Amino acid sequence: MKHIDNAPSTPGKFKIEKSPYNRLRLHSSLAKLTFWSLVFLGLIFVFFYRSPSSSSPLPSDPSRRSLSSSSYGGPNFEKRVRASAKIRSRNGISVLVTGAAGFVGTHVSAALKRRGDGVLGLDNFNDYYDPSLKRARQALLERTGVYIVEGDINDVSLLKKLFDIAPFTHVMHLAAQAGVRYAMENPSSYVHSNIAGLVSLLEVCKNANPQPAIVWASSSSVYGLNTKVPFSERDKTDQPASLYAATKKAGEEIAHTYNHIYGLSLTGLRFFTVYGPWGRPDMAYFFFTRDILKGKSIPIFEAANHGTVARDFTYIDDIVKGCLAALDTAEKSTGSGGKKKGPAQLRVFNLGNTSPVPVSDLVSILERLLKVKAKRLVMKLPRNGDVQFTHANISLAQRELGYKPTTDLQMGLKKFVRWYLSYYGNGKKSAQ
Ligand SMILES: O=C(O)[C@H]1O[C@H](OP(=O)(O)OP(=O)(O)OC[C@H]2O[C@@H](n3ccc(=O)[nH]c3=O)[C@H](O)[C@@H]2O)[C@H](O)[C@@H](O)[C@H]1O
Numbered sequence: 001m002k003h004i005d006n007a008p009s010t011p012g013k014f015k016i017e018k019s020p021y022n023r024l025r026l027h028s029s030l031a032k033l034t035f036w037s038l039v040f041l042g043l044i045f046v047f048f049y050r051s052p053s054s055s056s057p058l059p060s061d062p063s064r065r066s067l068s069s070s071s072y073g074g075p076n077f078e079k080r081v082r083a084s085a086k087i088r089s090r091n092g093i094s095v096l097v098t099g100a101a102g103f104v105g106t107h108v109s110a111a112l113k114r115r116g117d118g119v120l121g122l123d124n125f126n127d128y129y130d131p132s133l134k135r136a137r138q139a140l141l142e143r144t145g146v147y148i149v150e151g152d153i154n155d156v157s158l159l160k161k162l163f164d165i166a167p168f169t170h171v172m173h174l175a176a177q178a179g180v181r182y183a184m185e186n187p188s189s190y191v192h193s194n195i196a197g198l199v200s201l202l203e204v205c206k207n208a209n210p211q212p213a214i215v216w217a218s219s220s221s222v223y224g225l226n227t228k229v230p231f232s233e234r235d236k237t238d239q240p241a242s243l244y245a246a247t248k249k250a251g252e253e254i255a256h257t258y259n260h261i262y263g264l265s266l267t268g269l270r271f272f273t274v275y276g277p278w279g280r281p282d283m284a285y286f287f288f289t290r291d292i293l294k295g296k297s298i299p300i301f302e303a304a305n306h307g308t309v310a311r312d313f314t315y316i317d318d319i320v321k322g323c324l325a326a327l328d329t330a331e332k333s334t335g336s337g338g339k340k341k342g343p344a345q346l347r348v349f350n351l352g353n354t355s356p357v358p359v360s361d362l363v364s365i366l367e368r369l370l371k372v373k374a375k376r377l378v379m380k381l382p383r384n385g386d387v388q389f390t391h392a393n394i395s396l397a398q399r400e401l402g403y404k405p406t407t408d409l410q411m412g413l414k415k416f417v418r419w420y421l422s423y424y425g426n427g428k429k430s431a432q
Helices: 002-006 020-050 074-085 103-114 131-143 156-165 187-207 243-262 284-294 316-329 359-370 395-401 409-423
Strands: 094-098 118-123 147-150 170-173 213-219 266-271 297-302 346-351 375-380
Touching: 074 118, 074 147, 074 156, 094 103, 103 118, 103 131, 103 170, 103 316, 118 131, 131 147, 156 187, 170 187, 170 316, 187 213, 187 243, 213 243, 213 316, 243 266, 243 346, 266 316, 284 297, 284 359, 284 409, 297 359, 316 346, 316 395, 346 395, 359 375, 359 409
Parallel strands: 094 118, 094 170, 118 147, 170 213, 213 266, 266 346, 297 375
Antiparallel strands: none
8 A cells, every 4th residue: 555655646756767777677667566456456447346335324315226136146135035035934935025124024024934934025224214214124124024125116137036046936015115206206106115115026037946835015005096995806996196106006906917918917005004013104003193193283284174184094013914815815826937837826905904093093002002182283184195085995805805994093193102212212213
């Protein structure tokens, strides 16, 4: 390094001297300079190629979120992937869970692991909301033996590599750009994750041998401006009210295509406003809790003419049961080598609670649980993609999956608040 420090900083500072001795010295200096420059460049090259991309915070630009698959590999990586994906129970399944550091992904991964299934997580740890919460979920899963590979669903070569190492029987696809209102701020992130990401995952699944069965997260938002309640899977879903909803609806159509052409077994689950411990800080119940504790006012939306805005809030444990039942009842894909060999299963289910609750009642329950009066700021429902109400008809899921939600909002929020206060230290530390 000393030689580099001593080297002239600009070529103009070189003085060409005429004597053979000086020429020799010059040649020798040039050789040394070239040698140490190469060593230096080599070190820079090694540093950039070997250092894990995770050491730097992920950029928020979704097109730059994908991590290079060249940074994955080696015997240690493969060993971890294999161990995590290994089935440890009779009749168990091996599941690739995308979005495993997310809210639903963490709970589903833990539940699968608990019953002896093989589980490998995949997550890009993006900064849509506080990544430290995702890291805490990751630590939780690691303790149960679930390894989360840090990578993006758009990284086809990484996905292929994972399928080469562990021939998954199932994929639980939960990685997505969530949030209804954020779609107006960052539309391209929805296209990147919910459309392009889904397609790259399905491309890899269709070529895998054997093809896995896929269960994935659609959304109640596909019902959009529907006014007929409760929402049934047979209802039309051609009036999405947000880009988020439109990308989830597009996902359902893309699923149809891959089922039709390649024989992939696909099950879409329309989740209805899922809440609970380890939840998402961008959701109303979560940031209402934070802001009530801080004494900040909370905006409560109401529809025209003081119309009630309501949601069919669904507790996470009920959703997990629905996800596991969907995996357990999924039939095998029928294709192989990218070719369809026969008709394959294609399903869509509502996973809701079937009892919509007005947002103002949600706030009242939180006030009681937190023992703090909320500063309510009632305002007109902004035109930002929100719909006035959601209400699931779950008879199909009941019949086919044995799905039966058991936790009402009162009980579910009690569990959430208990977790919130323990995680954020009785409100002293608070969610971002
Ligand atoms: O079922 C889904 O598929 C979606 O569920 C969730 O969306 P939503 O049902 O809109 O939940 P969430 O934002 O918690 O707002 C809850 C209520 O509070 C109202 N709300 C919201 C914000 C606010 O400031 N004030 C307010 O009254 C608001 O009008 C609404 O009535 C997921 O975020 C989404 O990713 C997707 O999975």
